[in-house]
Amino acid sequence: MRTTQTQYRSSGLFAALGAFLASSASALAAGLGQPEPWQMDRQIQVTxxxxxxxxxxxxxxxxxxxxxxxxxxxxxxxxxxxxxxxxxxxxxxxxxxxxxxxxxxxxxxxxxxxxxxxxxxxxxxxSDPKADVLVKVTGHAWYWSYEYPAVENGGGFTFDANLDEEKAPKLLNVDNEMVVPVNKIVKLQVTAADVMHSWAMPAFGFKIDAIPGRLNQFWFNADREGVYHGQCSELCGTRHAYMPITVRVVSDAAYAQWLVEGKTKFARIDDGAKFADSRR
The missing domain is CATH 1.10.287.90 (Helix Hairpins)
Incomplete structure (x- = not known):
């Protein structure tokens, strides 16, 4: 009888521990790539x-x-x-x-x-490591545009990313997400078309200014798939607060498929003509 009670207690303990770990994991996943209410620490870093x-x-x-x-x-x-x-x-x-x-x-x-x-x-x-993916980012009043150069399996297109007020989290989602592969070095070339903006992604641990007439460059390597949200971090006008950034990090296969689909979905650009630097 004592053995049975001990087994029940042990099983109950493990069940409670499992439920706690599952809830912690779900909470961790829910907070990935976006701010949380009353958050004091940085977002979960994926670089x-x-x-x-x-x-x-x-x-x-x-x-x-x-x-x-x-x-x-x-x-x-x-x-x-x-x-x-x-x-x-x-x-x-x-x-x-x-x-x-x-x-x-x-x-x-x-x-x-x-x-x-x-x-x-x-x-x-x-540092300037050899990049696997090159993306040109341009800040506008008040939205972002992204240009992907042509590669073997796709690319060669540009698209705009505007605020999508219907999606959650509120004021952090866009109609067209920037998509990059996981565990790859992504090099950004950032500029602006009108006034100063700033491309900031808290989960990646950096931000970079977008300045008219100047091309700034930065890189990151996200090691976890997911959707990550940022915002313009330079006061740029009346709709500065409505200029979000959304980056979706996907597998290599999903990224290759997205590049192929993008050639028909988005506007085409001159092959690499607007890029100041190759991926080296």
């Missing part, structure tokens, strides 16, 4: 560079917290140790060489410790 930025940011928060606690402790100690009641006769000390050296060297060491991973991140972001 290696985004995860490195998140880890660096967490380290900076803990460093700032430690410094704040240390300074608070010094203030409390000074208030207690050097108040008028504890020191009726004031000290005439004018300086302390060791303390002055310490408060010069320690901040320098902290800044060097922060600079090393910071420069490493910048080097990764500004």
């Amino acid at each position: 290696e560079n985004g995860r490195d930025i998140h880890a660096f940011e967490v380290g900076l928060h803990w460093l700032s917290f430690g410094i704040s606690v240390f300074v608070l402790g010094l203030l409390v100690y000074c208030i207690y140790r050097f108040n008028e009641k504890a020191n009726p006769k004031p000290s005439k000390t004018t300086h302390n060489t060791m303390i002055e050296v310490a408060w010069t060297i320690v901040p320098v060491l902290i800044l060097v410790a922060v600079a090393i991973p910071s420069f490493r991140l910048l080097r990764t972001q500004l």
Whole structure:
């Protein structure tokens, strides 16, 4: 009888644990690629560079917290140790060489410790790896357009992405999504046709300015399939808040099929004429 009760308890425990893990997984999937109510942390990062930025940011928060606690402790100690009641006769000390050296060297060491991973991140972001996919992004007032060069199995077309107010999440969906393959290096060439915009994708860990007359370049490698939402991050006019970005990351087979369908669905462009750089 005891064995049976133990088995029931064990099975109940495992069932509860399984339900918790399933609910956690569904909640994680629901929050993938979009903001959540009362969210304090970054979105789930699906690029290696985004995860490195998140880890660096967490380290900076803990460093700032430690410094704040240390300074608070010094203030409390000074208030207690050097108040008028504890020191009726004031000290005439004018300086302390060791303390002055310490408060010069320690901040320098902290800044060097922060600079090393910071420069490493910048080097990764500004590197120019060989791209598998090249997309030209143009910001307009107030929508985005995307151009895909012609490749062996499709491409050679352009399309506009406007806000779709009927889709959820509200104000974050577009009528035509940007589609890229998973685990591939995607290089973006970003510009603007009228005023300054900014192409921002929180789940990828970056944003890049779209400036008229200038072609900025960036890259990313999304390692998880899904739909990811971003927005223009440069105040660009009356409908700035209605200029979302939607990127769908799909398998290689689905991406190849989408390229073929895009040749008939979207407007064609001159083969590569509008691209300032090849995929190298």
